Amino acid sequence: MSKRDLVVIGAGPAGMAAAAMAADLGLTVAVLDEQPRAGGQIYRDVDRVPKGRGRILGKDYTDGASLTAGLRHDRIDHVAGAVVWAIEDGFCISYTKDGRGAQVTAERIVLATGALERPMPIPGWTLPGVMTAGAGQILLKQSGILARNAVLVGSGPLLYLLAAQMVRAGTPPLAMVETQTRRDLIGAARHLGGALRGWRYLLKGLGLLAEITRARVPRYTGAQNLRIEGTDRAKAVTFSARGTSHRIACNTVFLHHGVVPNTQAARSVGVVHDWDAGQACFAPRLDQWGGNSVAGLFIVGDGAGIGGARAAELAGRLAALKVAEELGRLSSAERDRKAEPIRSALYGELAARPFLDAAYPPCSETLLPADSTVICRCEEVTAGDIRHYAKLGCLGPNQTKAFGRAGMGPCQGRYCGLTVTALLADANGQTPDATGYYRIRPPLKPVTLGELASMEHVAPDAAE
Amino acid sequence: MKPVSPFLELDDTPRAEVTFDGAPLRLPEGANLAAALLAAGIDVFRNTPVSGAPRGPFCMMGACFDCLVEIDGVVRQACMIEVSPGLQIHRPHAQEADDVQA
Numbered sequence A: 001m002s003k004r005d006l007v008v009i010g011a012g013p014a015g016m017a018a019a020a021m022a023a024d025l026g027l028t029v030a031v032l033d034e035q036p037r038a039g040g041q042i043y044r045d046v047d048r049v050p051k052g053r054g055r056i057l058g059k060d061y062t063d064g065a066s067l068t069a070g071l072r073h074d075r076i077d078h079v080a081g082a083v084v085w086a087i088e089d090g091f092c093i094s095y096t097k098d099g100r101g102a103q104v105t106a107e108r109i110v111l112a113t114g115a116l117e118r119p120m121p122i123p124g125w126t127l128p129g130v131m132t133a134g135a136g137q138i139l140l141k142q143s144g145i146l147a148r149n150a151v152l153v154g155s156g157p158l159l160y161l162l163a164a165q166m167v168r169a170g171t172p173p174l175a176m177v178e179t180q181t182r183r184d185l186i187g188a189a190r191h192l193g194g195a196l197r198g199w200r201y202l203l204k205g206l207g208l209l210a211e212i213t214r215a216r217v218p219r220y221t222g223a224q225n226l227r228i229e230g231t232d233r234a235k236a237v238t239f240s241a242r243g244t245s246h247r248i249a250c251n252t253v254f255l256h257h258g259v260v261p262n263t264q265a266a267r268s269v270g271v272v273h274d275w276d277a278g279q280a281c282f283a284p285r286l287d288q289w290g291g292n293s294v295a296g297l298f299i300v301g302d303g304a305g306i307g308g309a310r311a312a313e314l315a316g317r318l319a320a321l322k323v324a325e326e327l328g329r330l331s332s333a334e335r336d337r338k339a340e341p342i343r344s345a346l347y348g349e350l351a352a353r354p355f356l357d358a359a360y361p362p363c364s365e366t367l368l369p370a371d372s373t374v375i376c377r378c379e380e381v382t383a384g385d386i387r388h389y390a391k392l393g394c395l396g397p398n399q400t401k402a403f404g405r406a407g408m409g410p411c412q413g414r415y416c417g418l419t420v421t422a423l424l425a426d427a428n429g430q431t432p433d434a435t436g437y438y439r440i441r442p443p444l445k446p447v448t449l450g451e452l453a454s455m456e457h458v459a460p461d462a463a464e
Numbered sequence B: 001m002k003p004v005s006p007f008l009e010l011d012d013t014p015r016a017e018v019t020f021d022g023a024p025l026r027l028p029e030g031a032n033l034a035a036a037l038l039a040a041g042i043d044v045f046r047n048t049p050v051s052g053a054p055r056g057p058f059c060m061m062g063a064c065f066d067c068l069v070e071i072d073g074v075v076r077q078a079c080m081i082e083v084s085p086g087l088q089i090h091r092p093h094a095q096e097a098d099d100v101q102a
């Protein structure tokens, strides 16, 4: 089994920045990521994207190449295509690559597993042709394919980004069906002070909106009663806005109302999580370096709380400084001196967040969906089923497993966990913290017997 | 008959011959398999074990498991595989779809 000072899980901006900084400070690092190339979600495939596509995706995307370049370092092994499925004390990390199991040990771990799309259960959301806006972006970045007749549904900056990219590519969306209301915007105004400090984000957002408007993409705001029609695939989106009902025929629907921390790996090792009311999701309880209830493990990037790519990168560097100090490569005074400018940049990056979170809140009708709506995609459990469990005395997500199969499919609750917590909390009149979340146990992703049998104790570089 | 694709492809990449449920397909070599199948006009990848409902890719990042296909007897996530020549891809049988490999 091979050994590293630091194993970084996730090669997005947070993980790449942490790895580069740690290697610069003399640590040996392995970076494991299940994707075939570095970049994470935002900079997906940035190293092999054709020129023309870079223009569609924008400079914020192509800038990611400076981070992937940082991984080409003598002391860094980037193990691509490595699906991490267990983290054990000590630390020993188990993963699968090319159908074979392998392990690596580490003094310290940086978890940088990023975000997931917030679940958006509406009638018809399981139909083929319905995808997340993030999926729409991945299709464009990684594969250069664009939906010709798409409707974008939900709210938030990422929805505008996808719409603007579709406009630039010559396939503008048929419509934007937006769920935020004017009241949300007025409510957000009290965070305007912070937003002005983060003025770059506001300007960017206004720029995207201008592109969408110039392309004459119809926009509906305050949309309610969202539904996707179709039997074998999505055929149309129906909704009401300002008292009028609408139906828009389409081939593809992209859903989005924010991203939430992907907490699977952190939960599997017992990191304590708290409900973050501002972002309406669970986030790990962290100190200023990304440290938490599990000694030696650090959590950075969107997996620590949604802050965006630049903030993720900065948090990655802070964790690397702390790891280097703990392993004796840096005095605590040097660590603090190096951390100071990073911390003040991070403060600036996060300034606009409270405004954005308040202006584009999650769509309320999907937080507590109607009884007939499927909420667990894997096992096809409905919101009504969960409410029924609550009536029978079910208090928390782990007890639902005694009543039915919610959260027991292959996605392990990634796209139903928050909904189950919200439904039970609402039905029982309890807080999300008191209600809790699914207990996550390894394996984090399904592993076959064949993969276990082939388990080699090899160095990550030998596994290339 | 080739299904009409709801997707536009920006690049023209060299193609690899594969089959989907026995029918020949020419997909861009090295491309993400789920994306390539979508671009080829295939939208139903599988039917669920519970109700038989049709499903296709949803997240494209390996998290939702809705893009499952069967290759060489193993059920895998199409969005985590790259296209290579000679792939024989099948819609998974309902009962096998619960037994997945990451």
Ligand SMILES: Cc1cc2nc3c(=O)[nH]c(=O)nc-3n(C[C@H](O)[C@H](O)[C@H](O)COP(=O)(O)OP(=O)(O)OC[C@H]3O[C@@H](n4cnc5c(N)ncnc54)[C@H](O)[C@@H]3O)c2cc1C
Pocket (backbone or CB within 6 Å): A009, A010, A011, A012, A013, A014, A015, A032, A033, A034, A035, A039, A040, A041, A042, A043, A082, A083, A084, A085, A112, A113, A114, A115, A116, A117, A133, A134, A135, A137, A138, A158, A161, A259, A265, A300, A301, A302, A303, A308, A309, A312, A444, B061
């Ligand atoms: C689909 C999607 C698209 C997005 N697109 C944009 C965008 O275009 N612009 C923008 O500003 N923001 C975007 N975001 C928001 C995004 O989360 C952040 O901007 C940024 O990518 C966060 O960086 P990160 O390093 O924290 O995580 P990420 O960039 O998400 O990187 C996490 C990495 O961890 C890997 N990983 C996770 N679990 C495992 C495991 N068990 N084993 C191995 N590897 C694992 C993933 O493969 C991924 O590469 C997107 C989010 C999502 C979910």
Ligand code: FES
Pocket (backbone or CB within 6 Å): B034, B056, B057, B058, B059, B060, B061, B062, B063, B064, B065, B066, B067, B068, B077, B078, B079, B080
């Ligand atoms: S599309 Fe979600 S796992 Fe492949």
